[in-house]
Amino acid sequence: MIMVEGEVSGKKYREPFSKGVLARSLTRAEMDPNKAYTFSSQIEAQLKKEGVKLIKLDDLVNVVRQRLKEEDSEVAVQYGLWKRIRKCQDPLVILIGGSSGVGTSSIAFEVANRLGIRNMISTDMIREVMRKIASKELLPTIYESSYTAYRSLRIPPPPELDEVLIGFRDHVDTVSVGVEAVIERSITEGISIVIEGVHIVPGFIREDLVSRDNVHMFILTLEDEEVHKGRFYSRCRQQWARRPLERYMNYFGAIRRTHKYFESQANKYHIPVIENIDITTTIESIIEDITKTYGSEDHVKETEG
Numbered sequence: 213m214i215m216v217e218g219e220v221s222g223k224k225y226r227e228p229f230s231k232g233v234l235a236r237s238l239t240r241a242e243m244d245p246n247k248a249y250t251f252s253s254q255i256e257a258q259l260k261k262e263g264v265k266l267i268k269l270d271d272l273v274n275v276v277r278q279r280l281k282e283e284d285s286e287v288a289v290q291y292g293l294w295k296r297i298r299k300c301q302d303p304l305v306i307l308i309g310g311s312s313g314v315g316t317s318s319i320a321f322e323v324a325n326r327l328g329i330r331n332m333i334s335t336d337m338i339r340e341v342m343r344k345i346a347s348k349e350l351l352p353t354i355y356e357s358s359y360t361a362y363r364s365l366r367i368p369p370p371p372e373l374d375e376v377l378i379g380f381r382d383h384v385d386t387v388s389v390g391v392e393a394v395i396e397r398s399i400t401e402g403i404s405i406v407i408e409g410v411h412i413v414p415g416f417i418r419e420d421l422v423s424r425d426n427v428h429m430f431i432l433t434l435e436d437e438e439v440h441k442g443r444f445y446s447r448c449r450q451q452w453a454r455r456p457l458e459r460y461m462n463y464f465g466a467i468r469r470t471h472k473y474f475e476s477q478a479n480k481y482h483i484p485v486i487e488n489i490d491i492t493t494t495i496e497s498i499i500e501d502i503t504k505t506y507g508s509e510d511h512v513k514e515t516e517g
């Protein structure tokens with residue numbers, strides 16, 4: 213059996229070489245799963261042939277990189293980047309926002325998967341916890357959807373102001389307290405996480421958190437209203453009981469107002485805006501933006517492997 217020796221926070225550990233574990237990291241670097249498994253088997257065979265019984269994780273990574281360079285240079289680059297992200301001491305916190313229906317949960321899931329991040333939370337869940345803590349009388353707007361929050365404003369806004377946006381801002385402002393708590397906890401615990409939903413709005417989450425190098429925010433949009441409507445049709449087909457189409461169509465105008473607000477806030481705070489037409493392109497641009505930060509070896513603070 214070949215043993216692999218790694219190191220976490222100065223402590224050494226050993227585990228058996230696993231083709232499955234190696235294959236998964238290659239799949240994240242966009243290698244075809246079948247090819248990844250074959251490739252991992254070849255690496256194992258190579259090590260056995262060389263009589264290796266124990267290999268340091270860093271050395272294993274170099275063996276993999278060397279062979280990848282010869283066989284698949286594109287995967288080699290992706291694998292290198294992915295390893296650099298994994299080696300970084302700071303956890304990655306990825307925030308994906310956008311108005312209802314633009315695709316935040318679908319994209320968050322894919323991004324987490326690609327980067328090997330095991331934690332993901334929707335801001336709807338954070339809101340749900342907050343609803344159990346604060347009464348409807350105290351925080352009425354969070355008992356509504358983000359786009360209907362205006363209906364429960366305690367003091368109706370003056371007619372010259374957009375009541376949908378006043379309600380939306382109040383709703384988001386409150387839930388942002390919970391979002392900040394999750395970010396803070398992830399940072400102190402060193403846990404990478406993807407947080408997604410309508411409550412990720414530029415300008416609402418504390419600057420000292422979003423300005424960190426390891427916190428990345430993205431806003432998804434759908435310029436074409438018909439395409440946006442189409443997403444509700446497809447979602448409602450999948451989850452009819454929980455997400456009746458009628459509700460989203462009745463409030464579509466309000467949802468589009470929040471959509472515009474997301475765009476203007478993103479521009480104001482220089483947050484990347486990604487038009488979520490093609491799922492692959494959206495994921496690629498998010499991954500590319502994040503990996504840019506890890507493009508240089510200087511960002512590697514620890515050799516955890």
Ligand SMILES: Nc1ncnc2c1ncn2[C@@H]1O[C@H](COP(=O)(O)OP(=O)(O)O)[C@@H](O)[C@H]1O
Pocket residue numbers: 310311312313314315316317318319443444446447448450488489490491492494
């Ligand atoms: N890039 C995309 N192309 C096609 N359909 C998409 C894309 N992104 C999301 N969808 C679909 O659109 C619907 C809404 O996406 P969802 O992730 O639930 O949105 P949100 O969480 O922002 O409300 C779902 O049916 C989802 O499968």
Ligand SMILES: O=C(O)[C@@H](COP(=O)(O)O)OP(=O)(O)O
Pocket residue numbers: 311312313317336356357358359409410
């Ligand atoms: O508040 C809101 O805008 C939506 C967000 O959810 P998504 O549509 O983004 O999943 O929550 P709802 O009240 O409809 O459960």
